[in-house]
Amino acid sequence: MRAILFDQFHGPVEVREVPDPRAPDGAVVVRVHATGLCLSDWHAWSGHDADIAALPHVPGHELAGVVAEVGTGVTGWHVGDRVTVPFVSGCGTCEWCRTGQAQVCPDQTQPGFTHWGSYAELVALHAADANLVAIPDGVSFETAASLGCRFATxxxxxxxxxxxxxxxxxxxxxxxxxxxxxxxxxxxxxxxxxxxxxxxxxxxxxxxxxxxxxxxxxxxxxxxxxxxxxxxxxxxxxxxxxxxxxxxxxxxxxxxxxxxxxxxxxxxxxxxxxxxxxxxxxxxxxxxxSHGMAAADYPEMLDLVASEALRPQDLLDRVVGLAQAAELLPTMDTTPRAGMVVLDPRRA
The missing domain is CATH 3.40.50.720 (NAD(P)-binding Rossmann-like Domain)
Known part of the structure; x- marks a missing residue:
């Protein structure tokens, strides 16, 4: 697959061909249709999360797409499902996850931080049954991607x-x-x-x-x-x-x-x-x-989005491809932003 990759913190950001991810037990692989460019990804590139982000690294944590592969043990999701996910993915079994507070799970995973993220054509998402959220009909991939971090947060x-x-x-x-x-x-x-x-x-x-x-x-x-x-x-x-x-x-x-x-x-x-x-x-x-929002809390917000009482799509500034996103990432702390920039990895 093609992905945005860096080999050192605060170093060059490039688009490369890298191996496709596989779905381990309990996980899925999602084909990314939209993923937001977020200041948190700049923090990852800058090395502020070096304790959890191993090099080389693919950033990206707010995403929407289609399930491409289902790992062993996943029961609620199938290839072809339209999904998004909170940027904090809980383990699904601890006391916080069991009470709907996965955003503070001590064993959480975060695409783009704890493992390779969504600035790529494909991304692996763990504990899928606990974390994936179905995208309602009529809600675009770009809108759903904006929910995963910024809007949900x-x-x-x-x-x-x-x-x-x-x-x-x-x-x-x-x-x-x-x-x-x-x-x-x-x-x-x-x-x-x-x-x-x-x-x-x-x-x-x-x-x-x-x-x-x-x-x-x-x-x-x-x-x-x-x-x-x-x-x-x-x-x-x-x-x-x-x-x-x-x-x-x-x-x-x-x-x-x-x-x-x-x-x-x-x-x-x-x-x-x-x-x-x-x-x-x-x-x-x-x-x-305030640290993200658990999948258990998404239905109320998605109902408001689907009814257009809330319109996160109005905050979308533009959609870019991989090459332009690679250029934008190192400048995100200084470039004025008047809305959300979304990456479509299917573009050049």
Whole structure:
């Protein structure tokens, strides 16, 4: 098969012919029709996940496609089924998986991290009966691929962890794929959203997605601006980027007793990232982690997508082929993003 591959972290990214994956017991192989280019894949290329990503490596973790091979022991899936999968795949047998919390499974696998991922024509997915999700009729592969990481992660963060309510102010820091998804979901739940980003193009996309107010993070004291806009601070803050600055801006934008959800991954720093815990303690803020979403939680979200109450397809920027995706991956931390870029491995 053709795949995007790198032999060293932070090194050249190339399209090569590599051996096809096989389906071990309990797994399937999926022919990839769409897979998202996500900042998390840039983290993998940068070596921030070197403890789990072995070299040489094929990235890619949010995907949709068609089952091409079924391993021994798989009972719920057949060749030809249209499927997607959460980027965190649980083992299917531990206490967390048995209670529908596979996103925190201690024995989880993640395509594009723990094994070769979906920037390829084929990808192996483990514990298929516990993790695969059927794509409803009328939902495109591109739309389904966007659910696997960014949209599902945002849905879990906004609806599951923060439990955003109608009338609340929500500040979303970062208007990339996760941030725009969080904006759309918060607006659909009746919230009022302030979007923060350093890119005017991204903020234009945020306004189209439903953000009521936008803040260009270009030398401004972001928390002060947000607190003024929201008459004292947001009820909920979402850091969809993952840096000391964006985390501090999000927490500083909250009102007393607010809820902060950390979605963006931090690059490794000596001593760990600094978080303004003095404000957290003094104002009794809730700090919530959010790590993807389990397959057990997909039906509610998919029903909303199928009914078009939520339209992740509106966040799609463009579809690219393997060669262009290989060029884009190393620049994802610096290239302004105004929506989701999806790779179709069947293209050149």
């Amino acid at each position: 945002a849905y879990r963060a906004v609806a599951g962890r923060a439990q955003v309510r109608a009338g609340e102010w929500v500040v979303v820091v970062g208007a990339g794929g996760v941030g725009l998804s969080a904006i759309m979901i918060a607006v659909a739940r009746g919230a009022r959203v302030v979007a923060v980003d350093r890119s005017a193009v991204a903020l234009d996309a945020a306004r189209r997605t439903g953000a009521e107010r936008t803040v260009l993070a270009d030398g401004l004291e972001v928390p002060g601006v947000v607190r003024q806009v929201t008459d004292g601070g947001a009820h909920v803050a979402v850091d969809a980027v993952g840096s000391e600055q964006t985390c501090a801006d999000a927490i500083g934008s909250l009102r007393r007793r607010g809820r902060h959800v950390q979605v963006g991954l931090f690059p490794p720093v000596d001593g760990g990232p600094r978080v303004p815990m003095g404000r957290v303690i003094a104002w009794e803020l809730d700090v919530l982690g």
